[in-house]
Amino acid sequence: MRITLFYQLLLGLLLALSTIENLALGQQKKPTIVFVDPNISIQKWIGKKMPIFRLQDKQGNVYDNKSILGKVTVFNLWSIHCHPCIVEFPMLNGLVGKYSKDNIIFLAPAPESSEQINNAISVDSFNYTVLPDAQSFFDIMGLVGYPYHILVDRNGFIRYIHMGIKNRKSGKEIAITELPQVIEHELNEKEAEQK
Missing domain, CATH: 1.20.5 (Single alpha-helices involved in coiled-coils or other helix-helix interfaces)
Known part of the structure; x- marks a missing residue:
């Protein structure tokens, strides 16, 4: 060990x-903001282009590399079988509310089908755009476990990855500490580019 x-x-x-x-x-x-994760192999993605993906939400809207370009995109990779993932929903919903006027997309890939998700959680309990049947996304990224949080910048580069709902050192929830910090950093980058 x-x-x-x-x-x-x-x-x-x-x-x-x-x-x-x-x-x-x-x-x-x-x-880039680099956080060392117990799943150290995931760190290879920091600073790299988002791998090619194509997922649909429950209404059939397609999300892929092209659709997220020009926007900051926050991914929450979760599962209906992950209790901490569901406990985190209210805090993540707070992020969606806080940044609703900014050019940010909040996506939530899950490996389960729409039917399984609908049977497990209330449709209104999570404000991210849920992307069912996303096991291929988990496989491409090499992710094991839940939840994972990923931030992709406007140019399609991965700038942040974190597994779990809390910072291992501080014990604080990342949805109310680290994620807002990283989102603000990306929003400020856009402002700096425009000046």
């Missing part, structure tokens, strides 16, 4: 040094 933790920390350090080196060499225009 200690050896595994040592290698995870070492890999996290190498990722951080690589980011600093890229910035020093001018290979990356804007800094």
